[in-house]
Amino acid sequence: MSLHPQIEAVTERIRRRSAASRAAYLAGIEQALREGPTRAPLSCANLAHVFAACAEHDKARLRGSQAPNLGIITAYNDMLSAHQPYEHYPERIRALARALGATAQVAGGVPAMCDGVTQGRPGMELSLFSRDVIAQATAVGLSHDAFDAAVFLGICDKIVPGLLIGALAFGHLPAVFIPSGPMPSGIPNRRKAEVRERYAAGQASREELLEVEAQSYHSPGTCTFYGTANSNQVLLEAMGVQLPGSSFVNPGTPLRAALDEAAVRRVLQMTALGDDYRPLGRLIDERAIVNAIVALMATGGSTNHTIHWIAVARAAGIVLTWDDMDQISQVVPLLARVYPNGEADVNRFQAAGGTAFVFRELLDAGLMHELPTVVPGGMREYTREPRLADGALAWAPGAASSADESVVRPVTAPFEAQGGLRLLRGNLGRALIKLSAVQPEHRRVEAQAVVVDAPQKLNKLHAAGVLPRDFVAVVRYQGPRANGMPELHSLAPLLGMLQNQGRRVALVTDGRLSGASGKIPAAIHVTPEAARGGPIGKVRDGDVIRLDAEAGTLEVLVDAAEWNARGYAPNTSPAGHDLGRNLFAFSRANVGPADQGALSISCGPPAPDGTPWNYDAEYELGGAAEAVLAPHDAKDA
Template sequence: MPQHPLLVEITERIRQRSATPRDRYLQHVAAAQQRGTARGRVSCTNLAHAFAASPTDDKAALRGPAWPNLAIVSAYNDMLSAHQPYEHFPVLIKDAARKAGAVAQFAGGVPAMCDGVTQGQTGMELSLFSRDVIAMATAVALSHNVFDGALMLGICDKIVPGLLIGALQFGHLPVVFVPGGPMTSGISNAEKAKVRQLHAQGKLDREALLESEMKSYHGPGTCTFYGTANSNQMLMEIMGLHLPGSAFVNPYTPLRDALTRAAATRAAQITTFGERYTPIAEMIDERAIVNGIVGLLATGGSTNHTIHLIAIARAAGILIDWGDFDRLSAVVPLLARIYPNGGADVNHFHAAGGMGLLIRELLDAGLLHEDVRTVAGDGLRRYTQEPYLDGERLIWRDAPARSLDADVLRGHAAPFSADGGLRLLTGNLGRAVIKVSAVKPEHRRVEAAAIVFDGQDQMLDAFKRGELHRDFVAVIRYQGPRANGMPELHKLTPALGSLQDEGFHVALVTDGRMSGASGKVPAAIHVTPECLSDGPLARVRSGDLIRLDAEAGTLEARVDAGEWQQRRIEHPSLDDNGWGVGRELFANARNFASGAEQGAISFNAAMGMPIGVPT
């Protein structure tokens, strides 16, 4: 199938836009490649330290030049359900590596916070910047410079982007991402959402809410709704960093363990010691980034990736912006409906045909670059297959020819909608993104008076007092990266959803995030410039008429232009944002963060340009 002309055009524009920083990045990678095998460059003292505690056989292998050494970088902890299964992965990886003629060492751990635990709490203000901490921790793990490849063990929201940003600083190394899989399905997402709304309305007590939540989040594995964690897994697969079909296999199953072993084997094969050397710098190029955007749009994935993909791309010297997402969204059809964009969870998506069917449909529609390098080595068409066990033997077969549940996954000829449902909004309030894949057409245009809040708790207090039973646009200000770390505002969803269900026209406008929680209520999020950077959203006053039109792509305050320009911006005191739960340590991250459309990066991620320079 010929590639869609817009896909080709946008990829070429990104390539031209990125020419200077990408060339500088690749020069650094080439210099690292030319220096040769890592262990050959360190002193005997260095090398002895590197394997002093290793088993005798591993010492013998590592003191010579014949075996590759694989780094394991893991986000394991046993509080995160998604990462708890990683506890036993290193044993499987080390055993498989030995059988493949390699050594695997646990190079380092990275922090892994659970947004599900911190959601709506003060700790969520560390969440976005934890991505950059993870990137730096990944660099620390690999900085020992005795490795020939790496396996990244991470799943959740900021963790996969952080691991990838860190790994890209070692672009000469082959890197394989190793997923852990989703937990088995609990109660239906519709039932979970209904209980949350009833609790928000004061009709169910805390005990009833907790019982419902425990039936939703009940065991090891990723949360099963299609938020940022599972969007991460989709991205790693469609960008060629997973083994084909491995994203959504449940943990603690024979197939999951076989895939983990196979990841280690493959990592050994694609080092410089093997015949198919495949460094990550060559896998993550402009085509892979565009494939990631297409996958996000086709599945209605998390809006967090309008930030993370930009940061990931910049770590590889590639410049993208929200205009690229918006233009691709116009031609990429929505092929999946997974909660919060539908009733199904990721297990249902996987059973209906999963990533193999999705990738084949997008390839056949000319909406993906097939000629990319992947850890599987054979271009993206290899990812139209799914793994299974024939006895104890891991093999791959073609994904189903057609969806096994058209309510969850469809082909490109009969999509859920003709576009990807992610839009760019512009106007006198700045630039923002909105996810409309779960917003009914009649709710996509809201024009109502603003009610201004400087935090989500202020709005919820007003809701509890019964002051919000009317048409309005909730303007939640000072939620950007520099103000308070840009927390997700997920706990607003039940209140706004219940008001919409009562027939009121409501919308949210904020310089904060909603992420995978973006659902049926129209939400203009990531407004940039943020309020603390004197963004125009800070000029809004309660009573101003706000127009949010997702179809036209506009976000405007309907205020006389002269009055609008004369309004002074007076920032509220944000002193309380700088202390408690470790926020003191993140002052520099807040002070130096770029805007959301520049990836909300708190350091110069090998881009060859200062943070915050417009693309």
């Protein structure tokens, strides 16, 4: 089927907007390839260091230039349940590479923090910046320039975007991402949310709360709700850089092991030493980025990716904007209901049809691009599911129909005609809302503001019994420059409980929400943030705020003359300098705004004069004002 005209128009607009930066990026890939296979230009001393610690048979292969050397970037640690299975992957990958006539080495490890542990804690102020540290650590590992391809072992929130950004800095290398899969289903997520809300109301004990949390997060593998980690996996498949259907196969199963092995085999077939060279930087083009956003909208994925995928696109020389995402969301139907957008978890989503079903529906409707991927056959291969037959891995056509229409549906009968996110505009700036997680009756709230500069203060106001019946919580100075843009998931139980009582509540913040957050109407990522002089810093207690998700508006209903004359309130929360936060002062001072990816590092190719690219001008194209890339000083890179 031909491509939907709006998807085609958005893709073309991105292509035109990105022409200069994308050309510069691709030129960099070509430059990296001019000297042939990567190890060829290494001096004897360089090469000796590369294989000094290797076994003798690996040394013999590394001395030459015809056997590919596979770099492994791992985010293993055994505190993250999703990453604990990676502990023994390097030795398995090395053994398989040897059997295939190649070599493999751990090029480097990257940090991997758990947002589930740091929610509501000082460590959450490091979370967003950890993405950029991961990108830099990935680049450090690959900088040894001794690899012909790479595999990336990572799953969770900031880790996959960071790995992608770092991998794209070495876009001349073929790359495959290898997930470890979700843990088996535990206690239903709705049950967990109910106990959290009762605990916030003082109706459940800490022991009861801890027990349901432990029954939910109970074994190796990703958490089973459809948050940022599991959204990462869907977006990787939608871009064609992970094996088809590999996202939601549980750890420790024969199918998981077969998929891991197949990923290593495949990446070794894609090097410049063979005849099927597929560098990552060429595969991830404008079409792949659009596919990722389409998949995000169709499945009701994490709001965090409205920041992360702008940064990922930038790393490939592609300029993606919130306006692009909003226009994609307007024509992509919501095909999945997975918690927090529904009752099911990702295991049930997989059983109901999973990515193979959703992608086939989108491709057949002209809502996704057909494009080259890491597997021959392109995007259509992602409508197939992996199977083991007599111990051999094969792919079979995905389900022809949904096995559970309460979880996934066809394009002809979607849950909603439009996608999971909506861009909000008004005199408070621009923000985003996860429309798919909010019931229609809660999508419009008009109420007085309760303004705080830290989420903990809202809980104290509730405990004191001074919150109005209906209100909009305005939590400001939570943006990237203020304190690293922590997730404010700790507010969800309180606001959810109040909404259950029939009260009209909403959240407006320049901070983030967890990918697991839903139910409450929340205008998040408000840009400009308060710390950059954004209008959210002018809101006062009692101001009436109107949040209308259906109309796409976010406004404070204050007389224009008074509003223009009003000054900005200072941040009343002292800056944190303990628990490592002092080490990220430079990041806070130099980070860009949320709608530009909240990058604290230079990302993507430099402009012709050598400075970073950034949005600092607007132009009219297709009737909409959009940002355009222009060089500027490194301070706001």
